[in-house]
Amino acid sequence: MADPQLKLRRGFTLGAKHLVYAVIAFIFVLPLWWAIVSSLRPNTEVFADIFPFTVNALLPSPLSFEAYTGVFERGFGLIIANTMFVAIVTMIGGMIVNGAAGFAFAVFDFKGKKIILTLIIISFMLPFEAIALPLYTVTLQLGWLDHVAALIVPSIANGLAVFLFYQFFSQVPKDYLEAARLEGVSWFNILIRIYVPLSIPTCISAGLLLFVFQWEAFLWPLLAMPSQQFKVIQVGMAAFQQQYQTIWNQLFAVSVITALIPIALLLPLQRYYVQGLAGAGIKG
Numbered sequence: 076m077a078d079p080q081l082k083l084r085r086g087f088t089l090g091a092k093h094l095v096y097a098v099i100a101f102i103f104v105l106p107l108w109w110a111i112v113s114s115l116r117p118n119t120e121v122f123a124d125i126f127p128f129t130v131n132a133l134l135p136s137p138l139s140f141e142a143y144t145g146v147f148e149r150g151f152g153l154i155i156a157n158t159m160f161v162a163i164v165t166m167i168g169g170m171i172v173n174g175a176a177g178f179a180f181a182v183f184d185f186k187g188k189k190i191i192l193t194l195i196i197i198s199f200m201l202p203f204e205a206i207a208l209p210l211y212t213v214t215l216q217l218g219w220l221d222h223v224a225a226l227i228v229p230s231i232a233n234g235l236a237v238f239l240f241y242q243f244f245s246q247v248p249k250d251y252l253e254a255a256r257l258e259g260v261s262w263f264n265i266l267i268r269i270y271v272p273l274s275i276p277t278c279i280s281a282g283l284l285l286f287v288f289q290w291e292a293f294l295w296p297l298l299a300m301p302s303q304q305f306k307v308i309q310v311g312m313a314a315f316q317q318q319y320q321t322i323w324n325q326l327f328a329v330s331v332i333t334a335l336i337p338i339a340l341l342l343p344l345q346r347y348y349v350q351g352l353a354g355a356g357i358k359g
Contacts, residue, residue, distance in 0.1 A: 107334060108133065110327045110331050111327075112134060114143070114324055114328035115138055115139060116136075116139055117137065117139045118141075118322055118324045118325070121324050139324075143328050145324075145325050146325050151332075154306045154308055155332065157305055157307055158289075159336075160223075163286070165231055166283075168231040169230070169232070169282070170236075174240050174281070175266070176237045177236075177239070177241040177242075177243070177244055180241045181247075195234045195237050198234035199238070203295065207298065220301065221301060221302050226300070230295075233281075235281075236281040239277050243277040244270055247269075247273060252269075255269060276348075279344050279347040283337075283341060283344065283348055290308065308329070309333075312329050312330070312333070
């Protein structure tokens with residue numbers, strides 16, 4: 076028979092863990108919830124219950140959708156479409172290019188392979204500011220400034236995505252490769268028919284990373300699109316902070332839209348995303 080004190084201690088420990096998890100969840104969710112509530116208030120009421128703080132600060136009272144109608148009247152729908160287009164094209168192109176690069180590093184042996192792979196790994200540790208000026212110079216020489224290609228092409232190649240594919244492909248049993256080569260299967264078909272189906276979690280992880288990196292980009296779109304004829308979300312948000320006032324409820328509405336779209340993509344794919352980042356192996 077179990078010791079009652081042991082049961083009590085276990086119950087207390089479990090309860091304490093759940094309490095800690097609840098507090099952590101509350102801390103992470105609170106800023107997003109407050110942004111949602113603030114976006115559902117008139118602009119003059121956004122900070123009405125903050126100083127002094129009351130529970131009403133966490134409730135959309137009075138309820139108003141003027142912020143959301145306002146942002147779309149100001150053309151924010153087109154900005155979302157622009158960002159979605161750039162992010163999706165970057166994601167698709169990035170999965171193709173980075174997947175092929177990861178496959179080449181995992182399967183082939185060539186001179187300088189380790190050095191190049193090391194440089195690729197180092198590249199995703201560098202802050203963007205370190206390469207912004209050289210990248211701007213190259214883009215200027217190519218005549219891509221104020222062209223959508225300036226947003227997409229430099230973002231396709233991604234060191235972290237290459238590393239994820241390389242890490243996964245290196246774990247694929249060599250028996251698959253050798254058997255396919257004996258049957259005369261081309262390298263392209265080996266990649267498409269064997270490696271890609273096995274790497275779906277890694278493809279999802281890399282695709283989401285590329286999408287989010289592009290979705291959250293601010294400095295590079297600001298540099299690459301000086302005329303601002305083609306705006307993306309992070310740059311477009313700055314328009315809601317004017318010289319003499321900030322339209323807070325619209326700014327919060329834009330922030331909520333900007334945050335919820337990547338979350339909506341991540342939640343149904345969370346299991347594959349985590350599995351891909353963890354570099355899950357294959358049992359042969």
